[in-house]
Amino acid sequence: MTTAINTHAPTAPAKRGTWGRVALLVLLLAVAGGGFAAWRTLKNGANAAGHTTVATEGSASEPSSDTAVPVEVTRLSKGGIMRTSRQIGSVHAYERADLYAKISGYLDKLLVNYGDKVKKGQLLAVIDDPEILADAEKAKADVTQAKAAVEQAKQFIKAAEAEHKATAAAVDQAKAEVDRYAAMRSYHKKKLDRYKELVVKSAIPQEIADEEQESYDSAVANENASRKTVLKTEADLIASAARVKKAEADLEEAKASQAVAEAKKVRADVFVAYTQILSPYDGVITKRNFFRGAFIRSAADGGTDPLLSVAYVDKVFVVTDIPDRDVPFTDVGDAAEITLDALGTQVFKGKVSRFADAEDKDSRTMHTEIDLPNPDGRLKPGMYGVAKVFLGVDMVASTIPSKCLVGASQGGKADVLIVKDGKAKKTRVEVGTDDGLRVEIRQGLTPQDDVIVSIGSVTDGTPVQPTQAGTQVKAAQAGD
Numbered sequence: 334m335t336t337a338i339n340t341h342a343p344t345a346p347a348k349r350g351t352w353g354r355v356a357l358l359v360l361l362l363a364v365a366g367g368g369f370a371a372w373r374t375l376k377n378g379a380n381a382a383g384h385t386t387v388a389t390e391g392s393a394s395e396p397s398s399d400t401a402v403p404v405e406v407t408r409l410s411k412g413g414i415m416r417t418s419r420q421i422g423s424v425h426a427y428e429r430a431d432l433y434a435k436i437s438g439y440l441d442k443l444l445v446n447y448g449d450k451v452k453k454g455q456l457l458a459v460i461d462d463p464e465i466l467a468d469a470e471k472a473k474a475d476v477t478q479a480k481a482a483v484e485q486a487k488q489f490i491k492a493a494e495a496e497h498k499a500t501a502a503a504v505d506q507a508k509a510e511v512d513r514y515a516a517m518r519s520y521h522k523k524k525l526d527r528y529k530e531l532v533v534k535s536a537i538p539q540e541i542a543d544e545e546q547e548s549y550d551s552a553v554a555n556e557n558a559s560r561k562t563v564l565k566t567e568a569d570l571i572a573s574a575a576r577v578k579k580a581e582a583d584l585e586e587a588k589a590s591q592a593v594a595e596a597k598k599v600r601a602d603v604f605v606a607y608t609q610i611l612s613p614y615d616g617v618i619t620k621r622n623f624f625r626g627a628f629i630r631s632a633a634d635g636g637t638d639p640l641l642s643v644a645y646v647d648k649v650f651v652v653t654d655i656p657d658r659d660v661p662f663t664d665v666g667d668a669a670e671i672t673l674d675a676l677g678t679q680v681f682k683g684k685v686s687r688f689a690d691a692e693d694k695d696s697r698t699m700h701t702e703i704d705l706p707n708p709d710g711r712l713k714p715g716m717y718g719v720a721k722v723f724l725g726v727d728m729v730a731s732t733i734p735s736k737c738l739v740g741a742s743q744g745g746k747a748d749v750l751i752v753k754d755g756k757a758k759k760t761r762v763e764v765g766t767d768d769g770l771r772v773e774i775r776q777g778l779t780p781q782d783d784v785i786v787s788i789g790s791v792t793d794g795t796p797v798q799p800t801q802a803g804t805q806v807k808a809a810q811a812g813d
Contacts, residue, residue: 402791406752406783406799407737413730413773414766415723416662420698422653422671422720424712426646427704428614431639433632435607438462443625445641451612457641458610460629465604472598479591486584493580497573504570507563514556521549616645619714644714649707650686653720654698662724663688669703673718681705681712685722730765730773737784738764738772749778750785750792752799757785759793 441461445451528542620642623629630636651671655663663685671681689700703720705712739748739759747764750757762777778784783799791797 401755401796401798402789404752404757404789404791404797404799405786407733407786408783409731409733409774409778409780410771411728411731413727414732414768414771415726416659416766418653418655418659418663418722418724419719420653420655420722422651422703422718424649424651424673424705424714424716426616426619426644426714427648427650428616428645429619429714430613430643431620432457432610432613432641432643433636433639434460434610434629435631435633436460436462436465436604437631437634437636438465438608438629440623440625440627440629440640443621443623445618445621447618447621449618451616451618451643453612453614455612456609457612457618457643460608460610462604462608465601465608469598469601469605472594472601475594476591476598479587479594482587483584483591486580486587490577490580490584493573493577497570497577500566500570500573504563504566507559507566510559511556511563514552514559518549518552518556521545521552525549610640612643614643614645615647616643618642619644646707646710646712646714649705649712649714651683651703651705651720653701653703653722654693654696655688655701655722657692657697657699659722659724660692660699663699663701663722667725668723670721670723671703671705671718672721673712673716675713675716675718676711727765727773730775731778731780732771732773733778733784734786735767735770735772736788737786739788742767742772747772750788751778752783752785752797755796755798757791757793757795757797 438460440458442459443457444459445457451457525542525545525548528537528545531537532539532542618641620639622638623640629640651669665685665687667685669683669685671683672678673681683703683705685701686704687702692699701722703722733749737749739750741747742764745763745765747762748759749762751760752758760777760782763775765773765775767773785791785797785799
């Protein structure tokens with residue numbers, strides 16, 4: 334019994350040491366197998382999720398070391414961000430007029446009130462001014478009188494012309510009388526000469542020759558008288574011609590007086606028209622400052638308040654101020670969307686219709702107008718909201734996700750991390766518009782650069798293993 338006990342006692346510790354070593358070896362093999370299985374599962378899961386290992390210059394398709402950080406990368410997408418300008422905008426009537434009185438007087442009739450729809454040329458109000466009406470009646474009478482003077486002058490011309498013709502006929506008759514008396518003088522001269530010869534021959538008595546001498550002297554006297562008559566009638570003819578000219582001048586004077594009278598009548602009629610306030614176009618009454626019976630002071634006499642205001646609102650325009658940075662990109666025809674606080678989320682679409690083409694020196698903004706149709710009258714002058722103007726896309730630029738930026742951009746510059754030789758490398762880029770989702774890259778990257786998207790704890794020089802979503806790979810390839 335003692336021998337048996339002594340024999341087995343020393344061997345028991347040796348058996349326990351051997352089994353301990355076996356158990357430790359089995360445990361180590363199990364841990365290694367589990368780690369390998371976990372690594373295979375992680376790799377297969379990543380491939381199943383659509384991730385692809387991207388090889389970069391100087392790196393293998395497998396992680397370069399146990400410390401490489403998996404990062405998602407992307408590449409440039411061609412085309413910039415749609416540039417927009419969102420500014421406060423206000424609605425204005427397409428046309429608006431303050432109607433002042435041209436003359437002073439009492440408001441006799443007021444035919445419209447706030448909100449009334451009116452037509453072009455519609456009578457809106459009447460101002461009472463008896464003096465203007467009296468002046469208009471006098472001007473009308475003066476025109477009638479001037480017209481009568483013109484007709485009278487025309488008749489004077491006819492009378493002067495008839496007298497001139499009669500005088501001309503008298504001149505011709507006087508000249509004919511001269512010829513007749515000259516012929517009688519010549520006849521009696523010859524007859525007297527024969528009688529004188531007969532008296533010398535004692536063929537006839539002296540008394541007969543004396544009688545013929547008397548007849549001859551009478552013929553001479555008549556001839557002389559007829560010549561004087563010709564001179565007188567010729568003088569009368571000249572005078573009648575002058576009277577014709579005077580009558581013609583009187584007619585011109587009468588016509589001028591008629592023109593003056595008619596001009597005064599037109600002026601008087603204009604002042605009469607000033608007593609009536611008419612609508613300059615179709616629209617709506619937006620202001621009424623006086624009531625019937627009130628004394629209206631004309632603008633020329635110092636009146637400062639308009640009698641009425643009318644606005645054309647079938648079409649309106651929205652005024653917005655484009656800031657300096659967006660002015661170079663603004664063009665007539667740029668699409669625009671208007672939202673108004675009073676009308677909720679409803680969007681009104683229009684286009685840039687006109688702009689000042691110059692910036693305000695104080696605000697450094699450019700006055701811009703966007704026309705909008707308003708057939709139902711929902712858009713009221715004075716409403717305000719936001720005017721969003723689409724200024725176009727810069728096709729020279731490219732974009733990446735905004736979360737690629739390392740920190741905030743300053744002065745149009747920013748930093749990104751790209752994959753270079755298996756490590757993250759900080760790169761300075763020139764940026765443009767950033768809408769919070771994507772940012773424009775103008776310089777600093779190439780289409781082949783892999784830009785790290787999810788930066789996390791990655792810094793410049795960190796070993797990285799890039800991955801890229803399948804859809805992003807396709808976009809990057811399309812960009813190439």
